[in-house]
Amino acid sequence: MATNRFYFITMLALVLVLGYLTFQIIKPFLAPLAWAIVLTIVFYPLYLYLLRYIKWKSVASLVVLFVIILLILGPFSYTSYLLFNEIQALSASLGSEQLESAKGILHHPTIRSLLDRVSSALNISLSEAEVRKAFVSGISRVGKDLLGRLPGGVGNLASVVMDFVIMAFSIFFLLRDSADFLVKGRDYLPFSPEQKEKLSGQIKDIVISTIYGGVVVAIVQGIIGGIAYALLGVHSPALWGLTTAVASFVPLLGTFAVWGAITIYFLIMGMTGKAVILLLVGVLGISSVDNILRPVLVGARTRMHILVIFFSVLGGINLFGLIGFIIGPLVVALFVSMVEIFRNFEGGLHA
Template sequence: MTQQQGYSVAFLIIFILLLAELGIVVSPFLPTILWAIILAQLAYPIYTKVLRRLQGRETLAAIVLTLGVMLLAVAPAVAVIIMGVQESLEAYKEISTWVEVGGLRQAGESLSKLPGIGRFIQPLMGRVIVSNGTVELSILEGSKWLSTYLMTQAGDLAKNAILLTANFFILLFTLFFLFRDGRRLYARLYEAVPLETTHKSSIFHHLSRTTTAVVRGTLLAALAQGILVGLTFALLGLPFPAFLGAVSVLLALLPVGGTALVWGPMAIWLLATGSILKGGILIVLGATLIGLMDNVLYYWITGSSARLPVLCLFFVSVGGMAYFGFIGLFLGPMLLAGVIAAFEIYEEDFPKDESDLLVKTNSQGRPTKADIHVQG
């Protein structure tokens, strides 16, 4: 090894160690930074339009768009919290009325008639429902506590969620600088990648297209599920269809549970109150149409938009969420896109045998590296 090679190896080792230490330092904020990068990439076309309208004033354009993102994120959350507080009070009134008119006893009778499990429920309800109304009183107190708890939590979330608020403002702070300086950062990163221009362009294009496709697929699938839940509740004459539909949109984004956290308890409630037909319809629609809508729409929209194999997309999405958390829903497909881009580069630059080579000559009659490619 020459002295110059030794210097190069030493520099590479030091550089890798510095990167590792930097990663450790920023690791607590890594999920927030990744979300900011994803949001900046999605909103950057809007930023360029705002920048043109503001005659190239980058700082002002970044402030305007960051405030816009903040309003889009905060307004729906506040609306859902307000609706939740209002609906919890209505729910308490309905539960109170239901218990007072003997709904609990009727629920026991209805559940005992269910095929298969009815014979187990009947003796249990006979022991639980007593004449002095202890259970009814407990349910009334429990529903009252639940509505009060929801109101308290709504207030606490606005006042005391310090960590959530801090992360949100860190995201906005990061987003502002990504909008303002993102073009220069991207250019430096692009130039630093030691690949040919066409290869770099292919990889970055794959990653950008995949990120947009994942966001589009996730949001459209969640919106479709929420609309279906709201329509189903409205058609069955169930309470709070608009609110529960909005909640379903948010819950559909969760990797576990999803909209089943909304229609599942409602189906149990219907069965318990004697509405066997409505409860059965809700279970069937929830388990089939509503439940499958997420998988079908998400993988169809994302796979077709990002041009990724649906089976591979399924595994990297589920595996990404299992390993990285919810951010893995984006990281998994992006890793898959990077692998596919690298494989395409391999197919172009590394022919299988000599018969696949076509060597062109440049103007001086000498072969160049860029003139070697695979004949498809």
């Protein structure tokens, strides 16, 4: 009896220590590995379809991987190219007339009144020349700061490229050896076949509904943004609508990075009315779609309450970053399922 207890404690200690060390080894690659698992689940039906015509698993995995890379890099590269050309054209078209229009915001009655009040309250001089000088000085400091951050930006780009390579590498093997991974993974779970099937189905439903929900939300936000930009006279509204859709996948800032920047541009150019309209459309229309539509789309398939989906998405993004909008609802759903399994297990013991 004592020998069995010692054996159990020793094995448990070894499992915990080795498990901790394994986690520390994999920890730097958790984000790309999580994305690889998510994309493997989403594109697994395509892989199975290709296996009907392609008998070699490695070739089918490479084809699916190529499709995934094309779907990720294609829209991003095309949008970046168009955006770069648009910014170049905008810079070339900014002549003295446009610059004078931008300076004209200092003559706006509201801005002038605000500057006079601040000047009177602080007993300092805030003449137009001094404000312009401060503005130019601020822009200069921002430029120097951006140049100072350039090496770090290059380092971040290298990190992103490395994560992308790791993700692609993982997707290939997860697709090719998916059957082995599934069998071994299920064997390690100490549950009944019905419970294992329920958990695996729940994971699949949450991942697929979250991805598809995110794509639908991005399309709707891009359409609303594109229509608003067109009505407000923004140059190349289709491009900025597409940029808004792509930006919806960026954590924290999201679509605000696009419509917020255009709103600020309107303010600088003295187009206060357009700025206010776009601000209202952005807050009440574009950004609200994410908070309303995403929980509805995810909750419809996962049978989770909208409020639970809402907070699990926000909390997941806050804790895990961009991948958190999938991991958040997944963790909460699995927690609920585990509680149900434990409750049924306890009920069986007391029966």
